[in-house]
Amino acid sequence: MDKFFTPSRYFVGFCALLIVAIFALNFVRDQKLLEEARVIGRQEAEWNWPSMGISTTIDGVEAKILKRSENDAEVEVWGEQKISKHSPVPDIPSKTPPVAGPESISSSDFKSVITLYKHGNSHVWWIGKVEGR
Numbered sequence: 001m002d003k004f005f006t007p008s009r010y011f012v013g014f015c016a017l018l019i020v021a022i023f024a025l026n027f028v029r030d031q032k033l034l035e036e037a038r039v040i041g042r043q044e045a046e047w048n049w050p051s052m053g054i055s056t057t058i059d060g061v062e063a064k065i066l067k068r069s070e071n072d073a074e075v076e077v078w079g080e081q082k083i084s085k086h087s088p089v090p091d092i093p094s095k096t097p098p099v100a101g102p103e104s105i106s107s108s109d110f111k112s113v114i115t116l117y118k119h120g121n122s123h124v125w126w127i128g129k130v131e132g133r
Helices: 008-045
Strands: 054-069 072-085 106-116 125-132
Touching: 008 054, 008 072, 008 106, 054 125
Parallel strands: none
Antiparallel strands: 054 072, 072 106, 106 125
């Protein structure tokens, strides 16, 4: 039986480069999605309530893709949320604003699942919903 096709070293090299390029594009695509989820998670976890004197910050925001398809993705976001209580800011402005550091700080774990949807054929992801865990 005769061989109809024998791959040359150039063909094998081209196929290897093509596979590496596809993996690199998928990696960059996933990193962009994870960064978008980190930003949304940080915005969700950090808030300020001046009249009650409570504010929160989040440290070390991490993200992991749970499920991804062509048009939607579910990403889990977690980090350590620090809640600080300080003297409340009155609704009536005074001439000298109170300057005081936080009276107490506590920390808790923050975890949520963010569902993102792709906008048409573009590379823009829109937030669908955020579920706290």
